[in-house]
Amino acid sequence: MRRIRLGMVGGGSDAFIGGVHRIASRIDGHYDLVAGALSSTPQRAKASGEALGLDPARSYGSFEEMAEAEAARKDGIEAVSIVTPNHVHFAAAKPFLERGIHVICDKPLTATLEDAEAMEKAVAASDALFILTHNYTGYPMVRQAQDMVADGAIGTLRLVQIEYPQDWMTDDVESQGVKQAEWRTDPARSGAGGAIGDIGTHAFNLAAFVTGQVPDRLAADLHSFGAGRALDDNAHVMLRYASGARGMLWCSQVAPGCENGLRLRIFGEVGGLEWAQEEPNSLWYTPHGEPTRRITRNGAGATEAGNLVSRIPAGHPEGYLEAFATLYSEAAEAIRAAQGGQPRSALMGKLPGLSAGLDGMAFIRACVTSSRDDAAWVTI
Amino acid sequence: MRRIRLGMVGGGSDAFIGGVHRIASRIDGHYDLVAGALSSTPQRAKASGEALGLDPARSYGSFEEMAEAEAARKDGIEAVSIVTPNHVHFAAAKPFLERGIHVICDKPLTATLEDAEAMEKAVAASDALFILTHNYTGYPMVRQAQDMVADGAIGTLRLVQIEYPQDWMTDDVESQGVKQAEWRTDPARSGAGGAIGDIGTHAFNLAAFVTGQVPDRLAADLHSFGAGRALDDNAHVMLRYASGARGMLWCSQVAPGCENGLRLRIFGEVGGLEWAQEEPNSLWYTPHGEPTRRITRNGAGATEAGNLVSRIPAGHPEGYLEAFATLYSEAAEAIRAAQGGQPRSALMGKLPGLSAGLDGMAFIRACVTSSRDDAAWVTI
Amino acid sequence: MRRIRLGMVGGGSDAFIGGVHRIASRIDGHYDLVAGALSSTPQRAKASGEALGLDPARSYGSFEEMAEAEAARKDGIEAVSIVTPNHVHFAAAKPFLERGIHVICDKPLTATLEDAEAMEKAVAASDALFILTHNYTGYPMVRQAQDMVADGAIGTLRLVQIEYPQDWMTDDVESQGVKQAEWRTDPARSGAGGAIGDIGTHAFNLAAFVTGQVPDRLAADLHSFGAGRALDDNAHVMLRYASGARGMLWCSQVAPGCENGLRLRIFGEVGGLEWAQEEPNSLWYTPHGEPTRRITRNGAGATEAGNLVSRIPAGHPEGYLEAFATLYSEAAEAIRAAQGGQPRSALMGKLPGLSAGLDGMAFIRACVTSSRDDAAWVTI
């Protein structure tokens, strides 16, 4: 099984998510990172490339240069990871899409709706695959939850309770040199959503992935508790689904004691399911009127949907990086199939792509619109 | 320490809450139950009285009869517990209040606003104490949480996340002979609120008790998932506080896997607190930037506010009945002080009373009004 | 249902366990405490009686005096609770047993084997019931565990892991005025066992109660970590059962972070069960090859054995005092049946009595003997 040649845009030394993508690409051995435009500052890009052991000739000062040069090489990259701040996603993805190089892009799709539409067109015009790393969908027990819901384990869906609290922006860290906070609080780089764009979209996507439903209306109350913060750092959202289901979504960056508290609880006519990202190897299932079961990854009660993306036996915890790697590995499989001539439309499987990205953008827009209108109901 | 002579209205054999009140009254040895009008059906009332070992002469067919007869006795009751469905609260409390007999009343205050206003007047006109059993405020770690918030442990309040999910009405139990469900789904007996009145008021009260703040505006989305159910069995509420804090409240009777999941999480500028009713002996405290602490009832880190209402050492779990008993015991202390001539206004201490009841009624009304107006913001 | 007239020996103001017994006797309304010899110091006994509201004429300076006087009254006590330090148990129980007054005695049975034998004879010679408050057997989920084991839920028993760590004697508290520690570290008052007698017997009893088996051999390593402490404050014990099962028992008073950590895990050929006293409303059950279930008190999956001794619905936590009260209530039932003329031998039901006490004494002796012989195997 030949490894896929991978490039990366963004992800220099200060970045958190770049390192995550690199590890994720290595875990299952499907990729070799061979090229990069790792920073918007050319000098920094070079230094980061050196630190990662890239061939200096393939450590580029800009993504355009990289796209052109790599496309011209016989051994050029076959796929590229876009791990920049949101406002660069489209510009960075474009030259690669145009050259048929597969794109693995961090979420949310873009910073602006204009960019999102442009991305949609660029993807449509390209033969390349476009994968959006809504990484939480790679967790085995999330896969199992999706499978169980589809199989009727909870019956007709009634309630969705989804939350994603963090605490790292409780203080004014964007003024204290925390780069992750700097761009996330800057509308020019993040887009119109703060917490709602950064983590709310993950929560929204996770609920949609598991339930198979997207709400059609919402009422949102976004707020910034951090003094002078231009974007929301906390969001309360009420959800209504066309099916009659209802829900609530909470995300926050200012909730002391919460590290990365993504948690999904869903309830139907005949059962309930609960999953928490910080203890991801367990899925709690209650068939109504029976005791709650703890189903464990690869353990008793685990089904194929999750086992397929598990690596090791029950009791040996897998975590965030493995879930992320699952997206990379499924992307590798899709890329190989695409290279083998299979039609792109049939290859995405459970991978989140453009459509999940557009849903996320619509969600952000709806939240911002609703909140500006004092939490009026808005159609997504 | 002489025991207080107690009567009870409601609480016959089928009732859940009557038995709870009786145990709560016994735990600390402050009361003797000596009289009752235990059912609205005289025959049933007699049978229940006999089962409880009441003197048959003091097992009455109606509360009016009981109030009159007991007031006429030298050894008549000094206090009465009202544990009927909501729509009877006022009518039952009235004859006792008029005769200066102290009233311990289950929540919510009444079924209707008219009754609530009448209750307010009756209490004002009486010398008797009026205690409303928002029993969750009796938990030691709730007392400690209140104390810590007041002492600045979490700093300026930013966020309130309060939830109270249950699952016992997932199915149409009101048609299957479950008496608790019958009256709770009947507007004539429960009032305008279903879940929001039955358990939402507890959640609302708990948050207010701990934070010392009541939201001034809310937007509520009430819904009945049970087919043909006249009252809400699920409620989503967004909260805004005059202080700038914001919050969410969720209560449900149709969430499979949730038994009595009252849980409060609050976050301020410098810390967070979490408490869950189903594991009530722990309080989780995070000073921002430090590890989370598990503070245990009567254990290391426990302070006087909780220790005062604890009975046994840390590690020996106290539960729901002890918390309920604390209200009864504090009521006993207040009653004795009132009998000793102290002014009623100074005696309530941490006991919930008329004011908490009126807050709860205002909360129910605001939720119902908002929900009818498609979750518009309503001033409480 | 007439209340039983109860007396108490020991349990004055400084004592922990006396207060527990009093609350336990009140919770279900089966007893009235009407007499006491609450302290070995007559003056203190009087003061404690006054604080508890006893008729001064029935607050005695000694248990002998109390036994004689009460037996002579028409309205004398029908039962007595013995809540003194261990070395007084026999002497205190004797005069009541001789007069046919039922005895509810704290554990362990006695401080010495001589006393235990004497107690055995005194009980045999009496018409009164003798109940030993191994209170942990009163927890509903312990009852359910016993029931499930008997029903074959875990198949043939293989393994018993039982532990009971505490931390309150980590420091030299017996020199700092902590009365509970003073007598527990004094062989003259506690007997030959320290931790092993105080809490090891509870652990031993719990395992025996649930599994229905008592080990026949053990190897024990007792140790005192507290400098100069005459009795063990930590015990490691390996167990062998005649059935072929094996086990370990650990108890400690010097394990920081452990409050009252009694926990039982048992494993058989087809399943496993786990129960922890600090979260007593859950029982964790794993049928081998299936997901673990959380069975809750009075909840889905709960069976009659536990429901019979539950008071309130699932999700409303019951705790230590309720479990203790269950023994008192079952004792009341037995006492009434005895008063009704039923033969004593048929009345004990699930109540621990002399036989459990003698088992506990044999366990302590075996542990001490084994430990003195460098943890050699000893037949219990």
Add this chain to the structure above:
Amino acid sequence: MRRIRLGMVGGGSDAFIGGVHRIASRIDGHYDLVAGALSSTPQRAKASGEALGLDPARSYGSFEEMAEAEAARKDGIEAVSIVTPNHVHFAAAKPFLERGIHVICDKPLTATLEDAEAMEKAVAASDALFILTHNYTGYPMVRQAQDMVADGAIGTLRLVQIEYPQDWMTDDVESQGVKQAEWRTDPARSGAGGAIGDIGTHAFNLAAFVTGQVPDRLAADLHSFGAGRALDDNAHVMLRYASGARGMLWCSQVAPGCENGLRLRIFGEVGGLEWAQEEPNSLWYTPHGEPTRRITRNGAGATEAGNLVSRIPAGHPEGYLEAFATLYSEAAEAIRAAQGGQPRSALMGKLPGLSAGLDGMAFIRACVTSSRDDAAWVTI
């Protein structure tokens, strides 16, 4: 940073641990797997090599052949992973050690004491590094625990409670085609210890790693519950340390509901620590007399010892594979330093090596000896 060329002995398609080593070697990007002798059956070895994408010329039929051929190549492997059953460890490691190729070997060291001694000599005679993958020492919170103990966080050590229960051998799986169980129950391939060798050594090593102490005496009760099983599937061990500390160790393969339940609890004069492998991102710390703290990986309260081997922020769970990868990455660092000419003796850092392996062998021997002598105390 050039990648290290890695070979592998064992780890063909049916094996669990081979796949783990391969992922671990990839996570941090320090190795390229370029050669293998993946099975003792040459044909199977070839097939496995092909499945892994090895150059067919470097997929060998035996480890001797591989050692000779790779040593002769300019681009030959620099290190080799030995992931065979225990009885092959020495024979497989030998030819590589003789040729100066660094060895990363699975635990326990060997199946027999003779092999262990031979391994000791072979390592002494070689310039190569020898790393034993006691992988649980790679968990960040284990590193932090070690660091805290060394810094006096719990004071003088008193108690060690270590357990490692599993349930996968509850049934007679070795007769049902489960290869992992076949060799683990075969003394010829596993050595004299069953559960005690397979997982007991991990537990023993973990306790030693964290406390910095190895017990000097033990009394062990090994047992096979599986009918006809030649090796122990459950072990109870009492421990005594020269320092005066005492402990218990339990490991089991027949405990239904336990997946991979390695858990360490240690208690000293001034504090306690608890860590459980199945929730590895938390470390529970109790300074005696204060509330228990939950310290999280890379979170508030985490110190350098753990942060150094963390990859991602708090709340994003790392797991088993990351901990395993940490050993590989530290090995890479050591190998590079050795290649740079630094003396081998200074390079092992926190890496477990021969000495940990010999300790483990001594532990197994002592347990087997003690158990044969009816759990007599044996010096390790």
